[in-house]
Amino acid sequence: MNQKTYEQAELTTDDTECAQCGATAEGTPATWTCTIANGTRQHLCDTCTRASLRVIESHLDPVPTR
Numbered sequence: 001m002n003q004k005t006y007e008q009a010e011l012t013t014d015d016t017e018c019a020q021c022g023a024t025a026e027g028t029p030a031t032w033t034c035t036i037a038n039g040t041r042q043h044l045c046d047t048c049t050r051a052s053l054r055v056i057e058s059h060l061d062p063v064p065t066r
């Protein structure tokens with residue numbers, strides 16, 4: 001059995017953009033979070049991960065900032 005609890009971030013050389021604040025980073029930093037919201041893969045930077053921790057843990061979609 002090799003069941004993944006969390007989706008592993010893609011290995012990519014492309015920049016990763018934070019879905020919340022728009023911050024970018026090269027590749028996918030280990031401190032960032034990858035979530036699936038509405039079938040779309042979204043990344044959150046470490047700052048937004050902490051800010052959204054309660055939202056993520058309650059399995060609610062992140063509140064749009066736009």
Ligand SMILES: [Zn+2]
Nearest residue numbers: 018021045048
């Ligand atoms: Zn962010």
